[in-house]
Amino acid sequence: MSDIPVFFLHGLVYAGLLFLVSSGLTLVFGIMNVLNLAHAAFYMLGAYFSYSLLAATGNFWLSLIVCPSLLFLVGAAVERFLLRRVHVY
Known part of the structure; x- marks a missing residue:
């Protein structure tokens, strides 16, 4: 029950x-x-990073704090170094 x-x-x-x-x-x-599948790719990357960190450390709360911060940095780097060259403002 x-x-x-x-x-x-x-x-x-x-x-x-x-x-x-x-x-x-x-x-x-x-x-x-535009159908942008990068959104789903970053979601998958976050799940992979979370699982990897959880398996390596065994600490769920560390994974919950570190992985979104890490994905923020990865997303900012992708936007800054790759997407700004493609977009025309």
Whole structure:
């Protein structure tokens, strides 16, 4: 009987993650009329970094703090060094 709240919370968290990814893809496609799959690629990269750090250290909270910061730096570097050369402002 105590597993039902855990399953419910797991479903809510998974639904929230899917909502974030799909809303980001929808906003980018709706505004720019370009299907940008880099959004999903960064989501996958964040999951890979999180899992790798969690497996290496065993500390969930460290992974929860370090990986978004690391992905922010990776995203900023990609935008600064790769995308600014492509976009015409």
